[in-house]
Amino acid sequence: MKTQTHNEAGFIQRNISKFIILIFILQPLMDMLSFFVEKIGSGYSITLLLRFGVLAVTALVGFIASKRKKAYIIFALAALFVLAGHVVACMKQEYLQPIDDIANYVRVIQMPLFAMCFISFMRLGDQAYDAIEKGLIINFIIITVSIVLSVITGTYGHTYVDNEIGVLGWFNTSNAQSAIMSMMAPLMTIFAYRKKKYWLIALAVVASFAQLYFLGTRLAFLAMAVTLFGVAFTMLVRKEWDLKVLAIIGVCFVICCGFIKQSPMYRNQTVYNQSMNDKQGDANVMMNMQDGKRSEEEWNRMSNYEKKQILSVIYEFYNTKFLCRRFGIDEVLDAYDYTYSIQEITATRHQKIIYCDLLMKEQSSVWSKMFGMELSRMTYAGNIYDVENDFHGVFYLYGYFGLMFFILFVGYFVFLILKVLIKDFKKYFTWEAAAFGMAFCIALIYAYNTAGVLRRPNSSFYLSVVLAVIYYLTMIRNYDTIEA
Numbered sequence: 135m136k137t138q139t140h141n142e143a144g145f146i147q148r149n150i151s152k153f154i155i156l157i158f159i160l161q162p163l164m165d166m167l168s169f170f171v172e173k174i175g176s177g178y179s180i181t182l183l184l185r186f187g188v189l190a191v192t193a194l195v196g197f198i199a200s201k202r203k204k205a206y207i208i209f210a211l212a213a214l215f216v217l218a219g220h221v222v223a224c225m226k227q228e229y230l231q232p233i234d235d236i237a238n239y240v241r242v243i244q245m246p247l248f249a250m251c252f253i254s255f256m257r258l259g260d261q262a263y264d265a266i267e268k269g270l271i272i273n274f275i276i277i278t279v280s281i282v283l284s285v286i287t288g289t290y291g292h293t294y295v296d297n298e299i300g301v302l303g304w305f306n307t308s309n310a311q312s313a314i315m316s317m318m319a320p321l322m323t324i325f326a327y328r329k330k331k332y333w334l335i336a337l338a339v340v341a342s343f344a345q346l347y348f349l350g351t352r353l354a355f356l357a358m359a360v361t362l363f364g365v366a367f368t369m370l371v372r373k374e375w376d377l378k379v380l381a382i383i384g385v386c387f388v389i390c391c392g393f394i395k396q397s398p399m400y401r402n403q404t405v406y407n408q409s410m411n412d413k414q415g416d417a418n419v420m421m422n423m424q425d426g427k428r429s430e431e432e433w434n435r436m437s438n439y440e441k442k443q444i445l446s447v448i449y450e451f452y453n454t455k456f457l458c459r460r461f462g463i464d465e466v467l468d469a470y471d472y473t474y475s476i477q478e479i480t481a482t483r484h485q486k487i488i489y490c491d492l493l494m495k496e497q498s499s500v501w502s503k504m505f506g507m508e509l510s511r512m513t514y515a516g517n518i519y520d521v522e523n524d525f526h527g528v529f530y531l532y533g534y535f536g537l538m539f540f541i542l543f544v545g546y547f548v549f550l551i552l553k554v555l556i557k558d559f560k561k562y563f564t565w566e567a568a569a570f571g572m573a574f575c576i577a578l579i580y581a582y583n584t585a586g587v588l589r590r591p592n593s594s595f596y597l598s599v600v601l602a603v604i605y606y607l608t609m610i611r612n613y614d615t616i617e618a
Contacts, residue, residue, distance in 0.1 A: 146199045147258045151265035153195065154255060158269025160188055162276045165311075165592050166304040169291065182237070185591050189244055196251030199258060209250060213243050216536050219505035223533070226501055231510040238509050238589075242528070245594040246543050252602030256610055263606055266599060271325060274318050278341050280304050293350050293398060297405050300350040300398035309522075309586030310593040312349050313577065316357030317596050318342055320572035323361055324565050327379055336382050343386045350398025353583060355390070357576050362387045368568040414476040417448050433474075441472045452480050456515045461492045482522065486512075489519035490530040506532040524581040524588035540588065547574075547601050550608040561613055570603045 146153070168181040197206050217239055224235065255262040281303040284290035293300025293308040305311045319342040326338035342361075346354035362383045369375050394400050433441075442463070449466060450458050457466045469488045470479065478484060493511060494502055507530060512519045521527045529537040551571070554562040577597045581587040587597055 142198050146195055150199070150255050150258050151261050151268075154252075154262060154265040155269050155272065157188065157192060158266075158273050159276070161592060161595055162273050162280065164188075165306070166280060169304045169306050172306060185244075186237075186240060189240075189247065192251050193247055196254040200254040201257070202254075205250065209246065212539060216505065216532055216539055219501070219535060220532055223499065223501035223505040224508040226499055227497055227508065227511070230508060235509050238531070241591050242531070242589050244591050245588060245598050246540075248595055248598035249543075249601040249605075252599060253605045253610075256602065256606040260611075263603065263611075266603065267325065270318070270321055270599070274322050274342075277303070277315070277318075278345065281345060294402045297402055299402045299405070301345075301348040305592075307586065307590060307592070308349070308351065309580070309584040310590040312346070312351040312354050313580040313584070313586045313590075313593040314596055315342065315345050315349065316354055316576045316580065317573040317593075317600065319346060319357050320361045320364055320576070321569050323365060323383065324569035327365070327376075328565060332378055332382065335379055339383050339386050343390055347390045347393075347397060350402060352399055353576075353580060355394075355399065356579065358387050358390060360572055360576055364568060364572040368563075368565065371563060372565075410477050410480070413452070413480065417474065417476050438467070438472060442467055445472060445474060448474065448476075448479065452476070453517075454479055454485065456517055457485070457489055457492070460489075460514050461496065465492055465495075486519045486521045487523070487526055489514075490521055490526075493519075494530065502533065504533045504535055506530060506536055520585070522585045523583065524585050527585050527589055544578075544601070547604045550604060554608045562608065564607070566603075567607050570600050570607065573600045574604065 164181055164184055167184075168178060171178065171181060197203060200206065217236070220239065221229070221232070221236075224232070229235070252262075252266065256266075281290070281301065284303045285301060289304070291302040291305065292298050293302045293312075300308070302308055302311060322338040322342050323335065326335040329335075339361075343358055346358055362380075365383060366380055369380070390397070445467060446463055449455065449463060449470075454466060454470075466488070469492060473479065490507070490512060493507060497507065509520065509531060512521075512530070521530060525537065525540075528540050532539075573596075577587055577593075577600060580593075581597075587593050
């Protein structure tokens, strides 16, 4: 038995580079398959099963290849503990759709499981890390080519579907795709920089910044800034100034900012602001506000009963009407602190958090607080109230234990970074460390502000890779064999 296991591990080690590149190539292909499957109305069952299959095979290969199988067992026990608690919490409220709910849990734990597998692969040798870099480059090329083809053929999806603004390509989820390309931008820029070929650097920066610009999310613009200032900071710290490289990145960034008023982001924000102004005007009429304003002092002097008489018509007219039907006008008004700002009332992200807060309050169960609530209960009257912030989402779905599980897992890698930088900053602050450090920071920003990373199997895959490489750079890589 031991001989058979040893032979399997040897086969994996010999072919690990090919296996890693295959896993990478499958990622954008599965994303595009999901796009076309949705277009023909076939649902996500096929692509979901395919993703689960890739995850299962990767986990099996990682477990066989690893010499630290105890880590996998500990992870499995922790994941099963959270799942068991979550199932009990859901059963106490009547489990509506257990299969879909458990499938969603598997999607969520994909990120830490993939990270563990890639760490195991990189323990087999530096060829695994080289394969990861190649996989990232190949995926960047696949995504870029697919975007161009979707524009040429006029078959691309929009970042903002309702307003038909932005170029998403053959992908479904705007925040997830924006997160992927935002993580890719500093990685591709620094990979190209190491080649010391200015045309290649220009190509990488133009390709990544152009995609971020036309995606049109605010965080996409932030990713461009992180790439520019991150590269400049790394050059400053390492005393390796290359003004041509900075000029290339800087010019691309300035051009994107210079044409910001023509960008999908600005156009969508303009439409949104105009809509808010129109709605606020309508609301003022409905509330019989002649001047359209009330002083804060005047509003605060009014009793909640008086505010309710004024606000009820507003809350039961806009999309908060579904919250009012579900939880009652008094609960909703109290949750919104009796605000009459239409921007706050109609803000989708805030509304979803309030819905889940009220749902948690309604369930009034210690089990729900500790292990979360069922995903299907976050849908009402055809509206999905699963929150659009990853950390909030993990809490509402899997409670304090689930959130703690993720924070401890991600926090461990933060600890590794701080430990080695304090130990020997000059040695460990390499260009690779800078690239993946920037990608890590960008991923965390997306996770805090959107639901586009931790709970999306396409973008969470790239976070898994980033975390695994951080482990490699801090715990595995032999720096004595690398030229300073």
